[in-house]
Amino acid sequence: MDDQFPTQVTRRRFLRIAAGTAAGGVLTAVLAACGGSSNATPTVAKPAATQGPTVAPFATIAPAATTAPATGASTTTASGSAAAPATSATSVTGSAAAPSTGASAYEPKNAVTIEYWQYQFDAKVNLVNKLIPDFQKQYPKITVKHVNFPYADFQTKVAAAVQAGQGPDSLNVYYGWLPAYVQSKFLQPLPDELFSVDKMEKNFYGMVQAAKFNGAYYASPIAVRVLALFWNKDMLKEAGFADAPKNWEDLVKVAQATTKRDASGKLLQEGITWGPDGQGHAWWRECLNRQNGLMPMSEDRKKLNWSDPLGVEAFTWYTDQVTKLKVAEKGFYTDDTTAFKTGHAALTVDGNFRISTLKSDAPTLNYGIATLPEHKSKATFASFWCNSITRKAGDPKGDKFIAAALFNNYLSSPAVQKQWTPAVGELPATPSVGQEFLNDPLYKGFVSQLGDAYATFYISEADDRQAVIDATDQVILKGVSPADAVKEAQGKVQAIMDKYWANQK
């Protein structure tokens, strides 16, 4: 090493300087990354395609051309929000708020800033950004910081923030995640002043009970989503059907008539899509079972009833579509949504959130929306995102908590709901507002089912869904009997439920 001393010194010198600068650069970068705030930076990334709960955080929606319905000053009763509805159809001008007469002492004492976290879904984010100034005008002491992140990062973002002692004061969360969040004591019960049990049950559809734990409500919805039957009008007309099927038997007839294969038996067009990994699992779990006369879960939410003969019957009817009737095929055109929107399937069961996708990806598709085909009774699956208050908001008497509660209340008000539906495509959570959409051709099929809509009590939505998907795969790929497959799926999910209730103190 010593022999080439002179040349090595110059090269070494250069290397030393380079190493020093590089190390310095790296060190500063590390310090900057660690020292910066760990808040989720607002992203404009389009969320990935659904593989999470029954959500469709797809690309931007063009806000519906329908104008917001005529405004009637429908302020919610009792204290709190007095968001007078905007008079113009599209803009959210700061309306002169008429504070309710029971003018709440329920207000923060000092100026306070709260963080509201919502996953990135362009229509929702844009609307909330428009609403925040209006809210801040009504409550000048409150400043709302709107933080967004990609849907796929939801769990990681929240977990990381909580560990760092940061995070949201008000969190927009999927209702299906509430049981786990509530059990961890991550969320606080909503205050009685604004969200008493009576008020919640009077102002919202029955499905909101999914947010009720230990006699109190932990989150309030703005809008809900339900499943309906999307049907391709051209394909049905070609097969001789003027309208969508209304019950199970008709559905089979329509599907069989619209299935097309080529000479070698290869599927060209399927009668109905096959999507247990999309909405299919919810269709069987909450809708087909109930339509067949079976409650999928006991009233106390502790026991599953899937392996009841009625449940097995419903499951057999479902899987027969692929195995016996051959009107659906696994993986056909990748997934159920793609098959329907590219015009390769006549029927599909999907949620109203799919409307925005169809509008942007298949604007010329001639489709209709009908209520889910019934059997012995009617039922559809409902889900919703709702706004909660986290433990970071602190003491229920503190300013942050009060501010978060007021913001949630504002968001859930009928005035906001009326704007939410045309902009986002979700249905109003309040019956009186929902009625106003009963004649809208796009939403009719959904709104009319809201009275028969049920939200599944999920503890681990991902595992629940996977159990049902695995059960269908066992029947389709492995020839396992539907009864055995359902029993195994029930066993898996029941174990999760048992663990949850054992931890519940």
Add this chain to the structure above:
Amino acid sequence: MHLTLAKRRWLWAYAFLLIPLVFFLTIRIWPAVQAFKLSLYDYNPLDTEHTFRGLGNYSDLLHDTIFRRALLNTFLYVLYGVPVGLIVSLAIALGLKRVNQFRGFLRFLYFLPYVTALVAVSWIWRWLYQPNGLLNNILHNLGFRDLGFLGSTGQALISVTVVTVWYGLGFQVIIFLAGLEGIPDVFYEAAALDGATAWQRFRFVTLPLLNPTIVFLAVIGVIQSLQIFTQICNLTTNGGPLNSTTSLVLYVYQLSFQTLPARMGYGAAITVVLFVMILVITVVQLTVLTRRYEY
């Protein structure tokens, strides 16, 4: 303090090494130690308290059918993927060495997959593997039956392995080319003079002298295959039909970020198991495969 020249140079060396070392310890080693600690708890990041379980997570692993499946799958990924990848890339490298025209362009072509984002690669392959996708169309036109590919419990893992091998080819070919260049022509000439056939030249000159390259690629390949995640997640979303493609890392991801309540402690236990596996396999590989050839 009087320092000799040697000592001073030694000090400078370690001073400069210290900075990246501190960085490395903080970013890599300390979290790994924390993961060991985490594996002893029942850890849900949303909870305020976490129960200590000692080796409870590890004993749970013994009864977990999904873990066993993931473990088997991971081994299969290594077993199928690494040897095939090495053989194919060596063949390509040997071929590329023979080629005279368009050499640079061909090398560029082979390296291209490796430079492309693995996520993008996975999604295109997923489209190719569709039941009515390009591959099935070709099979159909040739008169064969459609294959299930990613939708079949038996074929899904192999389908994913094909993508992995295809993707890694570029890197392995380049490294093999470099290794081949390092073999002096003298040996080939001498062997040819002694009457060795092409196969004998390959077996007695090329392969032994490529040994360091083969060991390097084998070790890297095995480690990467044991940690396989991205392509599985993008090709078969949640581990394929009935967990036929789930790998250990994918299972850890599901446990920590999809299951509610999150089971990060349990996931950490699996990462510790994976760590031990990788360590043992790598040490075994290095001792068994490494051979010195002096010619």
